[in-house]
Amino acid sequence: MGDSGKPLFQELGLLESEYDRVVKLMGREPTDPELVMFSLMWSEHCSYKHSKPLLKGFPTTGKRVVMGPGENAGAVDVGDGLAIVFKVESHNHPSAVEPFEGAATGVGGIVRDIIAVGAKPIALLDSLRFGPLSSQRSRFLFRRAVEGIGHYGNCIGIPNVGGEVQFDDRYEDSCLVNAMCVGIVPQDRILSCAAKGIGNRLVLIGNRTGRDGIGGASVLASAELGDDDADKRPSVQVGDPFTERKLIDCCMAMSEAGLLVALQDLGAAGLTSAASEMASRGGVGLAIDLDRVPLREQGLAPGEVLVSESQERMLAIVEPGTVQAVKDMAERFELDATDIGEVTGTGELEALWRGEEVVRIPSLYLTDDVPFYDVPQDAAPANQPIDIHTVPEATDLAAAWLSLMSDPNVASKRWIFQQYDQLVGAGTVRRPGGDAGVVLIPGTNRAIAVTLDCAEWHCELDPRAGGQASVLEAARNVACTGALPIASTDCLNFANPEKGSTGWRLAEAIGGMAEALTAIDAPIVSGNVSLYNESPRGPIFPTPVVGIVGLLEDASKSVGAAFGRHGDQILLVGYGEPRLDASRQLGRCEGLPPAPDLAKEQALITLLVTAAEKGLMESAHDVSEGGFAVALAESCINGDIGADVTIPKGRRADEAMFGEGGGRVIISCHPDNVAAIQGLATGGITATVIGEVGGDDVLVTIGGSTTQVPRSQLREVWEGAIPQALEA
Amino acid sequence: MSATRVAVLRFPGTLDHESAAKAVQAVGGDPVFTHHMDTELPDGATAVVIPGGFSYGDHLRPGALASRTPILGAVKRHAADGGRVLGICNGFQILCESGLLPGVLRPNASLQFICRQADLEVADPGTPWTGGRLAGEVMSVPFKHHDGAWFGDPGESRVVLRYKGENPNGSIDKIAGITNLAGNVMGLMPHPEEACDPLLGSVDGRALFAALLA
Structure with missing residues (x-):
């Protein structure tokens, strides 16, 4: 039983039918740490259990696609053996609770997705939705979210080259903070998150693990917000951009030196999600000794260590003979790197705590045996x-x-983007305020153009056409700079999908987006879904934010x-x-x-x-x-x-x-x-x-x-x- | 003859070292990244760039921790011998914190980070840092900082560059960049490395890097 007198599974956000499924899969009652892990991995945020069946409609292949959805970020060929890596992700619910840290760690999280692929980040963008500026609460959320994005992005040295914002009553209780990061990597150095090589070591790099962000994915990101939002504040992560910058430099150096077999960032559900995804994708098991995880504070329970969302951490698979070199490299960047476990042949995730086994779960149970749901669809x-x-x-x-x-929806957004470093890296050819940001591809005379857009009013009134319009506005913006749209990413911000009105809009918008993306040949290579953006006062507009990357063969012609x-x-x-x-x-x-x-x-x-x-x-x-x-x-x-x-x-x-x-x-x-x-x-x-x-x-x-x-x-x-x- | 070697310092949290190195190359120099724990400048280096960024995450005060690292000892000896040093943004803050330049950089009057293109007016044409431009001539260079308002006694330095038009950050006398009285140590808040490529809209920043090689 949990503290509230309710069964623990219920307190953790699992349905009774889902708990029964856990017991049936495991053939026994799960331990408390195991149950915590299931509750997070089967949350909407981690599993896409309501949206995955619909996402299959997106075009995801094409002649330029090097790596499609399913990895930390997608990658497309831009010539000269180089790939552009990108993804957009939401941090909506944390930003509604604590806008500065919520928005800041949203940037931090998407940047780590890019470095996990081995890519060097070269651009950031953000797409924001708040209530009208006549509302004091919305002014506070907007001001602080922009400060948080600026604080984090400026400090890690990635230029912010574009974005968009809209203000509307429908976002008064559920603001949206979506961030996109773009990186560059030689194609032969792209890292996968798939764990490989039985006997290889599991190395945790970066920050120490604390109690921040416990249950963030389930408590915050997968439920409607209500009047008890203040109680959720401890679930918001706290960012440290200085450590993130060291982590970027360190991971780039390790990747260039060929020290890494695989790399994965610790985001939602922390170590649990990182380890289970690495194990499942690699078809191997991982054994973790929780006592070796460096802690920021004493007294954490094993379940807390497994799901803490402490920021600025990466998990690497390293050959045993290379562990010392990895530690030495981390030390040069003034970071911790700790050997916390090994790759096994069991296909299971194991965790030891005080010498006792507290977790043994086949990793596929966490990642693939998720209870998927077909959303109800009631056409408006x-x-x-x-x-x-x-x-x-x-x-x-x-x-x-x-x-x-x-x-304010039409007016100049200079107040926002002048708080962002738009230039760092000496590659920004077209700054924010135009149709799309244009950034040089380092070492070439080509450039990429990139933008984020959404036509949410159109999506509300006619979700299929609105989904198309969202894609096409982004594509036109990129094309206005002279760039040819080549690939896309999306962040589907919707209300509660268990309600038929939202389920239908979600399905229709995805259908419309897929049609338009196919027509312009800009396949989706990565994406994110944020559902339950809804309060007792109502749902947000359907807000499928589309990021499109275009290629300019000659940067001087932008x-x-x-x-x-x-x-x-x-x-x-x-x-x-x-x-x-x-x-x-x-x-x-x-x-x-x-x-x-x-x-x-x-x-x-x-x-x-x-x-x-x-x-x-x-x-x-x-x-x-x-x-x-x-x-x-x-x-x-x-x-x-x-x-x-x-x-x-x-x-x-x-x-x-x-x-x-x-x-x-x-x-x-x-x-x-x-x-x-x-x-x-x-x-x-x-x-x-x-x-x-x-x-x-x-x-x-x-x-x-x-x-x-x-x-x-x-x-x-x-x-x-x-x-x-x-x-x- | 081989190109002049220029030490480009790199602290934890330095961000603009690659752009600064590119700018040094653009004027014909040979940039060498230099680790903050080193106690000597690289062999043969005849000038130093301290690039921008957030060294040590701006913890304590911008530039405060970096100014106390071993490499700054080598920079001070180099400057005392008359060697040229260019500090940009956080590099300017480090130079002030280390005492190589007078004054301090306070938070912007708006208390906000500001990033935009600026017109800089040459105030003192007699230093090597502005490429022989006359007094009042304008250089287009962007700035991007949160703590860029220089505060101090202008009489203790030579004022090389001022912001033209509106004062963007509350700096004394609209000061954007100064040298020490000897003229060999230059600090400025704007980013000349972001103004060395025609694709980025301006090449006026090259003058400051060219001065390192002279």
């Missing part, structure tokens, strides 16, 4: 497009424009979002009619945004990549939140120059200015290049000259009527919005 009734006659028309377009520019020269021509390129449905201008998640056209999206990507390759474009910027007028203003503000354009009215002038949807990109180019760009518009997309760059003001003419706003005024409200909201 189809939404209808909004009747535009019911939407009051914005007649003062200048006022509406300025008001939209000062919506394109930015800023207008450059007076007299450059401005083209609107792409397809689709703007709609006010679920737009920032409407301000509500209502209606039915137009579904994307996959073939035209691919044609648009091809145009952008080809035009960049040929050096035809001065700038390219995706039309997204806030519609055409906001994208135009951003290109002007970032370029410190005005523009004068004329666009078609469509159904209504305010819809033409601020409507969203379709795949539309604002390109600027030298007048001599207009014809060449138009010549690339095939496959149902158009490239129309709409005006030219120049002057101090931004002018948009629709139906013979011109809206003119000084660039300085647009800049002032756009840059001031978030700092001002935080001062409130």
Whole structure:
């Protein structure tokens, strides 16, 4: 029995049927440490027991895929024998409880996933969701989460090159903090987490083990948040970025010296998860002597040592003759490296404590014999497009424009990214604030472009089309820099999947994402699922965050979002009619945004990549939140120059200015290049000259009527919005 | 003739050593990484770079622990002999903590880490560190720090670079970089190693590395 009088399995978050399954598999009652291990490994966070059956729908193979899902992170071929390694991961629930440490350790965790593959981290990104900034609690969570990401990321020396944030009531109780890390590794040095070689030693590298983060995966990450969140605070891990930096340097040096057989980070469920995954993937057993694990404090129970989520630890498989070299290397980086056990042929995870066996579990029971569930799926009734006659028309377009520019969801995110080191490593070609971050591939003249995106309102109203839109927005952003999208990662942030309304949205969104990823040939190579983002006040929007990596064959040909020269021509390129449905201008998640056209999206990507390759474009910027007028203003503000354009009215002038949807990109180019760009518009997309760059003001003419706003005024409200909201 | 050897110091938590080494190479020098527990500079090294980062995790005070490591003894002897030393960001903090440069670096007035491109104005054109630029000429170099507000008596140093326009961090007299009175030890908060490649938007930072080889 647990302290509360409830059976221990229940206190640990297991269902009675799951406990029965444990007893049946084991053929006996589990020991307390064993039960703790099952409860964590079978938690949603570690096992994906509700989502794994659906994830099989994702495309995961392709000619560039070197390593797909299932390892610590995925890897894709970028030429010259090099691979780019990347993954996005959530740290939502810890951040809702303690935003600074929750967000900081989210960064730490995803970075260790990258170094576990033997890769050197070269970029970070983050995708954030909070309640509106009018709420004091949301301002606190937002401010502290950004500080936590900055503190950790700056201190470990990985440039933060992009990200996104949205504020909405639906995230008031369940904020989202997703972090992505990208690394680089020679393909012949990619490390697997599979334990190999009976008799090889198990070496724990890095921090000492304490009581922090006990049960984090089950208590925090796999249940809805409620009013007792403060009680969960001891479950939040505490980060030490200085040790993480030493760990990065040390693991890189060990990997370069060929000292490691396999490497795995200790994340959710700590030693238990690391050891069982290494054993299961390698088809071997692991015997751990818990008394050898260096502890930060006395009095830990064996179960606590096995599941502690103390940060900045890695588990390595090392040949017996190399153990001393590993210890010497760790000492040079002022880190502990401790031999805590060995690889066995039993297929079992064994743990000794005070000389007695306290754990003996076939590792596959923990990793593969998970009770998987098919989620219930209750389709929501189809939404209808909004009747535009019911939407009051914005007649003062200048006022509406300025008001939209000062919506924190649209406004400049400089307040966030100027707190991040965007540059360290001398490889950042395109910094945050554009469509995608662009980072040099060290030792080559190529670069990668990378972004994180999600269209959660679209996902709520039409999850299949919204899943597609999330992928395509990310792909367009990457393509706007001139990079060809080559692979992707995803973090599926959803509410409680045991409810049919969420289960259906999860299944539909995955289906839509898979369709779009297949169409643009950007297979998923890694990912993460965060469920139960729900409070008594309701669920979050379905938020499938998509990270896409694109490749630029020539870094010097990357394109930015800023207008450059007076007299450059401005083209609107792409397809689709703007709609006010679920737009920032409407301000509500209502209606039915137009579904994307996959073939035209691919044609648009091809145009952008080809035009960049040929050096035809001065700038390219995706039309997204806030519609055409906001994208135009951003290109002007970032370029410190005005523009004068004329666009078609469509159904209504305010819809033409601020409507969203379709795949539309604002390109600027030298007048001599207009014809060449138009010549690339095939496959149902158009490239129309709409005006030219120049002057101090931004002018948009629709139906013979011109809206003119000084660039300085647009800049002032756009840059001031978030700092001002935080001062409130 | 072989290239000039430049010691690039590396402490636990140093982050910019690779970029600094790349910058040294870009101006024709030969960078040699130098471990913090070493008691001598590498053979033949005629100049020293102390790169940026978070040495010892900024524990105690930025630069405080690194300034007390064995390699700093060698750097002090080198500086006393007139050898050139360039400290960037955390390297500047280490130079101030070690007494090789006057003053201290306090937290930014905003109490936030700030990362952005800056225009730096040459204040004293008479040092070797700004490539012969005239007083008032501008160099575009980014900065990124939490503790970059230099505080001290400007009269104890030579002010080489100031932030042009708005003061980004509350530094006295908008000071971005100083040398000792002799002019051979230079410290600055902005990151010239991030301004040595046209792909990164500026090559103005090369002047500071070129001065190491002169």
